[in-house]
Amino acid sequence: xxxxRYNLILAAMGLFLVYWGTRPASQIAYDASCRLVGLQPKIxxxxxxxxxxxxxxxxxxESLEWLQRAQASDSHALDNEDRNAIEQRMSRLYDQQLxxxxxTDQSHRKAVLHHYDQIAWLSSCDAVIRLKLRQGRR
Numbered sequence: 001x002x003x004x005r006y007n008l009i010l011a012a013m014g015l016f017l018v019y020w021g022t023r024p025a026s027q028i029a030y031d032a033s034c035r036l037v038g039l040q041p042k043i044x045x046x047x048x049x050x051x052x053x054x055x056x057x058x059x060x061x062e063s064l065e066w067l068q069r070a071q072a073s074d075s076h077a078l079d080n081e082d083r084n085a086i087e088q089r090m091s092r093l094y095d096q097q098l099x100x101x102x103x104t105d106q107s108h109r110k111a112v113l114h115h116y117d118q119i120a121w122l123s124s125c126d127a128v129i130r131l132k133l134r135q136g137r138r
Contacts, residue, residue: 020040027059028056028059028060028063029041029044029056030056030125032121034124034125034128034129049136050133050136053129053132053133053136054133056129057126057129057130057133060122060125060126060129061126063122064119064122064123064126067115067118067119067122068119070115
């Protein structure tokens, strides 16, 4: 009886490992150089092939779309913020305003640059995935 329970536990663990190793990734599974990160995505890509990459393409496109929508809404907000900042700067002395805004402007620039870096990363990996899919179908 004990031996049977041990075999049942081993079989359940084995089935879980097979499931874990073969399920397609539900989120972006590659790094900045568009290479798969981790054992599970590599196994899944090997087993599912084009289906895995099509799912990665969907995830990439959704992320790109979200980032571009956020960028568009931010640009409208920034236009209003820029107008307000110009009006405020005109009413205050240049030196006082420069001292107040220097830290804010720097952090805002970093955030904008990070946003554009993400878009560039996803766009380049989007192209790599599309190329893999095109080559796989020949």
